[in-house]
Every structure is written in C-alpha cells, then in structure tokens.
Amino acid sequence: MTVPTMIAQREVFGRTLVELADADPRLLVLDGDLANSTKADIFAEAHPDRFLAMGIAEQNMAGVAAGLATLGFVPWISTFAAFAVKRDLDQVRVVIAQPSLNVKIAGAYSGLLTGFTGKTHQSVEDIAVMRAMPNMVVLAPADGPETHAAMVAAHAHGGPVYLRLARDPSPRIFDDGLAFVIGRGIVLREGRDIAIISTGVHTARAAEACDLLAADGLRPYHLHLPTIKPLDEDAVVRAAERTGAVLVTEEHTVIGGLGGAVAEALGQRRPTLLRLHGIRDVFGESGPNDAILAKYGLTPRHIAEEARLLLGQPRP
Amino acid sequence: MTVPTMIAQREVFGRTLVELADADPRLLVLDGDLANSTKADIFAEAHPDRFLAMGIAEQNMAGVAAGLATLGFVPWISTFAAFAVKRDLDQVRVVIAQPSLNVKIAGAYSGLLTGFTGKTHQSVEDIAVMRAMPNMVVLAPADGPETHAAMVAAHAHGGPVYLRLARDPSPRIFDDGLAFVIGRGIVLREGRDIAIISTGVHTARAAEACDLLAADGLRPYHLHLPTIKPLDEDAVVRAAERTGAVLVTEEHTVIGGLGGAVAEALGQRRPTLLRLHGIRDVFGESGPNDAILAKYGLTPRHIAEEARLLLGQPRP
Amino acid sequence: MRPAGRDAEGRVPATPSIEELRTIAREIRRLVLTSVHHAGAGHLGGPLSAADMLAALYFHFLRLDPARPDWPDRDHFILSKGHSAIGLYATLALRGYVPVDELRTFDAIGSRLQGHPDMTATPGVDMSTGSLGQGLSPGVGMAIGAKLKGASFRTWVMLGDGEMQEGQVWEALEVAARYRLDNLIAVIDHNRLPQYTWPDFGQRGREFPVQNLAGKCAAFGWRVLACDGHDMDAIVRTFDGATRPDGRPTAVIAHTVKGKGVSFMEGAFAWHAKPLDDEALTRALEEIDAQTGLSAPPAGASR
C-alpha cells in the first residue's frame, strides 16, 4: 500500500479492512449507518456479504458482534468514537469486555476534529472510559501506515480492542510496513531537556512542537504511545529518567486519558514533574479544524509553549 | 436523624430524599425499577406523586430527567451504579452534562459489594468514567451522615452530580449534621510516615488500616476525599508534603479513579512516590462481602500491607 | 422583492395562511442551501425534507414568543434529528429568534449556531440534540413536567425515520403511553432514507430504514396520524388533529422525500450531508425559486 504524505486514517481503515478480510474469512464488519463517513464503505463494496448493516442502533450492534464472536468470527464494529464508546458502554462491558470476546471496536472521528459536527460528535473522553475497562486493549495510531499496522496487530490479538481513529488527513510519520507491537511505545526523538509524550494523530503536532523547540536550541525527547492500554511503562519511565520533566499532550480531555495513564505509572515507578496538556475538561464545538485547534490550544505552537512552561517550573 | 453505628447508605439515601423533598417541591425521583433495592421506595411511600417509575429503561430515564430539569424540577435518577453510569452514558453526556442540567444521578450498589449479584452488577469503573465527563461533580461519601450531608450539598448544587453509594451497612465515621462542602477533603488522621487517601465507604477500611499501622508504631496520615471531582488538590498536596509517600486505596479499579486523580494532581504539583491500590483491572464476581474483600485484596489488613510495602520502597 | 410579510430585518412574522406557510418553507429551503454552501459543511437531505413541517410548526402551531425564548408557557419543540439543525436555525431566524444574517455563522467557531442544536448556545432551542434517538425522552420529561405543573403547553418532537431504529425511542414511546401524555406530539419525518442506509447488496435490497412505522407506534399505545409532509394543507390539517387530545400521545407520520425541492438531491442518500459547490447551489436555488413563484430571490439569500 503506497501512502501519500497526508492521508486520512479513515481511508486506510477502509482499505485495511479489505486487506485483512481477503486474508481471513473470519472478519466481518458491522456498520452503524455511517459507512460512507467512516469509510467502511470501501469494505462494503469489496465484501458485500461480510458487511453487516446494523442501522442506527449501536447497543444492538455491540451485542450482535459478541454473538458472532462466540462462533469464531472476528467482528469489527464501525461507528463514530462518540457513539462506539458511550452509546453502548454497558454492552461493551457485559458481552464484550467481561467475557473478553474477540471483537474490535473502531471509533471513527475521535477527538475534536469531526467535520463541523460539534460537541455531540466529539469524543473527548473515550480513552479515559475505555482504559478503565478490564480486558480492553486501547490503540491510537499516529498516521496512515501506523493505522494499517495497528489494525493488523489488533486483528491478530485474540480479545477486545478499541481503535481510536481520526477523520481528516494528517501527516505521514512512519514508513509503510512498520511493525506494530501492542504495548510498545516508539521514541521519535532523543533529547535531554524535556520529554513529550503523545498518542494518535496528535503525535504529528507534538513532533512539530519538538521542531519548534529544537529551533530554539532545546533538545526535546519525544515518545509516541500508540498503545494506551497496556501502557509501555518502561518507555515512560525511560523518558522521565532521561529528561526529568514530562509533558503529556493529547487531543482528549486532560482527565484520565494518556495523561492519567502516564501520571499513574510515573507516580508509582518514578515520580517526575509532569504537565498534562489536552482539552481542559470542557466539551468542544463546531468549526474548521484550524480554528478548533487554535481555540482549544492544541496546535504545535501551544504544545511548545506548554513545554517551555514546564521547563520554567522548578524541578523537585 | 439519629444514626446507628452501622448504617447502610441506601437507607439514608431513601430518607434524605424524603427530607429534601419536604423542603423543596422541585425535587422528583426517577426510578429504574429498583426502588426496593435502592431504597428509593422510602421516598415512593412518602411522596407517591413525585416518584416517577421509569421502568427498566435507563436511557430514557436520563432523557426524561433532562427534560424535567429544563422546567425547573430537580430530578434525582436512581438505579444501580453499574447501569446509571454505563447503560445511559451517551444520554448523560448529551442531555445532562453538555447542557449542564440540574440532574442528580444516584448510583446505588457501587463497587464490588452488590449482594451476591456478581460482575454485571459491580461497578468498578464508574469513578473513572464520570470523572472524565466535563461539568460533572463526582461524590462518594463515606458513611450514613456524610451521605446525608452530601445529598444536601448535591441538591443545592445547580448542575449535574454523580453520587456513588454502597449497598450494605458500613461503620459510622462522622457525626450527624456534619457540613459537606463539594470539593473539600477531610483529614481523618494526622501523621508523618505515610499518607493514605481514600473515598466512599472504603474510607472506613482505610481508617481501620491506619489503626493497624498505628498499633505497629507507625504514624499514618489519612485523607478522605468524598468529592472526587472537583478534586481537593491542595489537600492532596498537603498530604504528600507531610509524608512524602502516598497510598491511594479505593473500591474501584486502580485505573483512572481516585488514584488517577491523585496521580495527575501530584505529578503536576508535587511529584511524590505513590502506590495505587484497588481492584487490579479485573471484573469481580459473586460472593459474600467478606470473601470478596479478601479475594480482591481490599480488607484493612491488605491496605496496611500496601502501606508497609510503600514504606519499604526507596524514596526518590 | 421580499416575500409577503417579511420585515426589514428579513424576519417573517407568524401567519396562518397556507400560501404564506408555503412561501416560508421555500424560504427555509433557500436559507438551508445558502447556509450550507457558505459553511462548506452541513446536512442537506434531512433539513430539506423537514422544511414544510418546520414552517407549519413555527409559523402556525407553536405558541411562542421570539422575544422571550424562555417563556415557561411556550410550546416546547425538540429537533431530535439534530443533524437537521440548519433547517431549525433557518426557521428560528425567519421567526425572529436570531438575525437571518447570523445563519452565515453556521458551523463557524464560536457561533451560536452549532453543527447540532445546542440549547446553551441558541435562543429558542429547547434541548440539545445530535446523538440520534435521544430527543423524545426529554420531550417525555417536559410533557410529564407540564402535567405536574398544571401547565397547558404542548411538547413537539421531530424525529427521523432512521433514528427510529434507536432503542431509546421505543423506551420513550412506552413510557409516554403509560403516563398518557396527550400533551406530547412526535412528528416523524418519514423520508425513507437514513445516512448510508441498508445497502443495495445481496438479496436484501436498499430497504427503508424502518418498516411499518405506523403499526409500531400504534402497538406502543400511541395515536397515529399520517400525512404528506410536503402538502401544506395536509400538514396543517393533520397537526391540527394532533393538538386535539384523546388521552394518548400522538405520532404524526409525515411521508416525505429526503432532499425535497432540489431534484438532484431528492431520494439520493449521497446528499444526506455534503458540501455544496457554487454550481450546485445555483442550480438548487433556481429550482427552489421556480417553485416559489417569487420573481427574484430575496436580497442577501444567495450571497
């Protein structure tokens, strides 16, 4: 699969479903009437008989997936992250997570950049919610190639996986064919002054922030965590050891998400000065992506500014 | 209201609803067909016209509450915590939390002690989920008197509140008539060796653990946080400053709950060696309370042991 | 030239005439098209199918006062199919809740006119919606609350037919019937298309999002009325019937065409939500204007 410099995860999602299905007859896709948004329609065209329309009824969709999984199918649920996580949480808990059934939950349009739809469609707490669920693997790949690799790994994993995806094209970070190991973080940049930890497509913004800091003569360390659960605690501890100050930045509320995971790990293994950057415990709104990132303080410039603030704080 | 030494929060819940309703005609109770379990039936007997049966349909119940709130009523939703949080999360988000409507959500039978019902009914991630929701106040009182006081405060608060309650009688900690200030923690014991932070009825077990430690000549500091959101960060920082080592213990998963909140606060304001104790990212099971607490490691003895382990760790 | 009754700010006051309601509906469609074109985003099929009913509700049936959006005794309205927000905003603007020009802020950052209705942002929006299937339940709450208060207002909820697949709607229908909410009216925009629909693969065919709506609602204990949702006469007659209580909540099943009024959008699921380029806008407006009988578009509408 050749990937252009900017690519939308949803396109890769649709195409990778086809690829996985070509190789594995157990794969089915369940759609919550959003296939032309999520790009599950690419799969629907290629494998009409394995595309199961489930209407606008997310609770039932989760249950149907569970039933299919007991027969040995590997169902992928596809809808917006906001609904995949919150409209069927009790179902995800009781018939997917508790029996640890082999169901993949793909949350499209995560974060704030949801194509002008606004707060009902923005998923600002999905990581916090899914991370708290026993037996759930939580993945948030950074770009197209990593989405592909994460899907391959998710499909090979024998239990429930939540996959957090973004709507709009974002910069390529990785080469095609990268290996994805669930639970392993990736150091994107070595440095000694400050560690920046990020996940999902927001990692591209964090990488840009590192460039800005480097242009100022600083040496940021950048750790990308495409798996939020299970957390790569060793990588987090290493980042803290190298730098003594950790900025976590995410397109997610600052409560309970990647920041929470890092705080829990470091507090227990290596107490380190932290700064948690993300959506400041508010709901979002509609608007163009640039304006939203600017208003909610999530641009590379904002991240760099947070890093400078952290650097200015006295270290304990 | 006189309270015996052991009292069940649900009894106080039922009686306090009556008391609040006597004083405020805006109060209504919505029941998810569990009034004789949650003890909302005490209210149903006293105020039949203000008790709205909603059947076994939690999603609709949340929406009805929102509609009533727009008219100036103050609806209290009553069902098991497992369903109050997870069966209607998208509804809580869209029609309660996003418009910040004046709805109170009482989650009965929280934690693991749910009267032999087992994992579907045990609510091990409700704090993590509700804490991540913007505009939501999250309360978990320790005993009968504090439940009463927390309900008075919750009712007076003009926005959404999640109230986490336990099923079975637990020891009285506070006197009747205590003041409850949303967002304020309570130091139950001063000490210098280690800080123990707890919430909800589990605080009684943490207090017992402190007794065990004190009997060994140790001087634990005990901070009870009946409000998980907004967090009393100052109290948490003080506890850390006093002791240099913080054990958070809760009847909730160790991921994203009170432990997560404390880790986020300390990492940012005063990095301190932490130990997060609670349910170890697993679902529960049925059984008698004693056996469950023993198996899942939540007895006072276990808490004391965790404290000793933390004390044995090298401080950074 | 302004449509009859339009004031200097471009608002249209309430009017009982069928002909004027038709004109207003066409004006709502124009504003939907121009606003979505301007925003470069937004839904089209749903707002266009709902336009006639929104006109009838806001200019004939709802007891309201645009100067007092929070007037407690107003009739309450919930757009449960919240993705049709721009249809509601166009209506609210024409009715005087917000300036018509403000429609040009639709979907913009900081706007009072959010992608989906937000009761904290827009005057006249009685409930936040956008996550489908959620609107009827708050409507049930308002209707129960009205009974508890002895208030005489009615609560109207407009739902999509695709949305009727959401289980929460059936929970709400059940509870509404049990509480005998004869002050609650659900209008179902039965345009036979949801978003991606049930695809045209295999033997299943591209089916309606939901079958036998009338039978289902009746089985749930509701009075069921039906009408052509684009025939203003029929709408007014049927809504009028709906406001005469018979002890039960009432469902009006409005048979509609998704994308109504623009030939290339009608019944085309791809036009559920899609940016509108200049050329498509021009063609669409021409079609609408041909139906209006207006000699020229009102000033500002096609900017």
Added chain:
Amino acid sequence: MRPAGRDAEGRVPATPSIEELRTIAREIRRLVLTSVHHAGAGHLGGPLSAADMLAALYFHFLRLDPARPDWPDRDHFILSKGHSAIGLYATLALRGYVPVDELRTFDAIGSRLQGHPDMTATPGVDMSTGSLGQGLSPGVGMAIGAKLKGASFRTWVMLGDGEMQEGQVWEALEVAARYRLDNLIAVIDHNRLPQYTWPDFGQRGREFPVQNLAGKCAAFGWRVLACDGHDMDAIVRTFDGATRPDGRPTAVIAHTVKGKGVSFMEGAFAWHAKPLDDEALTRALEEIDAQTGLSAPPAGASR
C-alpha cells in the same frame, strides 16, 4: 427415591415424555428453592416462572451434548433475563453439565455458578447476561452467524417481560426481522411483574411492565405465538410450532405466573429476590412436592 430416569449422579437424561418434563420442571423448582436457601441470596420469582420452559427446552427441544458444551452445531440458548440464573443452573445440572451438588456453590466466591450467567465460568452457558435487555442481540449475532456458516442450529433467547422495556430489545427485534432470522426464537416469560413494578400509587395502578407484547412483536415483523407457560402440553406444542420456519424470527409469548408453584410467592413482587429462611423453604418444598406426586424429595435436594 429418585424421579424416573435420574441416574446415580442425580442427572436426568433428555426425554420426550410430557409427564417426565413436568417432573423435571418440579425438580428444577426444588433445586431453585434449596439453592437460594443455601446461598442466602438469589432470585426466586423469575426462575420459578421459567422452570417449565427451561425443562422443555433442555430436555426436549435443544440439540445439545452435555459432554461437549462447545459443540459448534449445538442449539444455542441465551438467558437474557440473567437474574434467573439459578433456574438455568438447576436445569444444566439435571441435564449433566455440572454436578447437581455443585448447585450448593451458587453465589459463593470462586464458584462456577455466578449470581448471573457467566459464559467464562459455567459449561453450557452460551452468553453472559445479567444486565437486562442485552441477551437478544447476541442471539441475533448467533443466528446471523449460523446463516453465514450454513449451520443448521437454532438460537433460543429467553427474556423477561419487564426486560422488554429496554430499548435494546427493540433494536434487536428490528434487525432480526430485517435479516429474516427464521433460526431465532425468543421466548418471553410474560409473568406480568418486573422488580419494583409500576407502583400502586395515584391513578396509574400497578400495571403490567409492558402492554400489548404480542402486538408490538408482530409490528416489528416477528411471527408471534403464545401459550400458557406452565402447561407442558401447550409449551411443547408451541415450541414445536416455533421450530417450523416461516421466514421470520419467532416470538413465543408465554403467559406465566411469577413465583409459580409456591402459593405465597405467586404474583408477589416482594419475592422477586429474597433470602429464604428455613420455615419458608419447608413450606415451599411441601407445596412443590404436593404437585410432584413424588413420595419423598430426592436425596440431597433439601439439605
């Protein structure tokens, strides 16, 4: 003395005789009562109302092999009203999935017999349940999966009538009809009581948890059959009809009495779930035994 056909381990093999099915149902009731008494917790009303149908399913209708609980071609069964777990466990024990004596571990820590059915714990439990309204959806998944695989097994789902208020059930009914799942059978235990019920206050009266069940299911495109859920002849006849496909999923509405078989529990919502003391157990077993015609309780059953 053992009931006819009981083997040395206390298990009863499958049997087609109506009279034997009746005996088994009574035995299920005894085991429900003794197990709840022993555990000091558990539900009574629901398991007792379901006992006759569980007997018919597990000893006559379900194609299964207790020695191979995971046999892919077995008929699948989901107890959506999961709080009736002890009724299912008693049945599974009699059928040979777990030792009858193991029922004494019901609700105990570490037991394979959890308070609500747990597919990871109990052999023969095809889906975890306990949160009401969730069981039919996995049943739909199994029935779709069977079609995709070309497998011939049927999927049976037993639901409570109170549970039918959950919206998810109606989502599942809709999707099942659309996929024409004639290999899916829902048995609704229509005992007219949920837990706290709709209270007897004001003018509303203590109403059924759900009205017009048959009409609702039919409106959702299901074939609807009905029977007396305590008349074994009728149950067998009706379930037999349900297994003859007519292109639609089938709902069997079984008219039952909550707490059936124990006079003081029948129709009493307080006995939905309640610990059973020694005296109540003795009275209850006496009543059951009077119906069984057994001269003495089977060994071990009333320990």
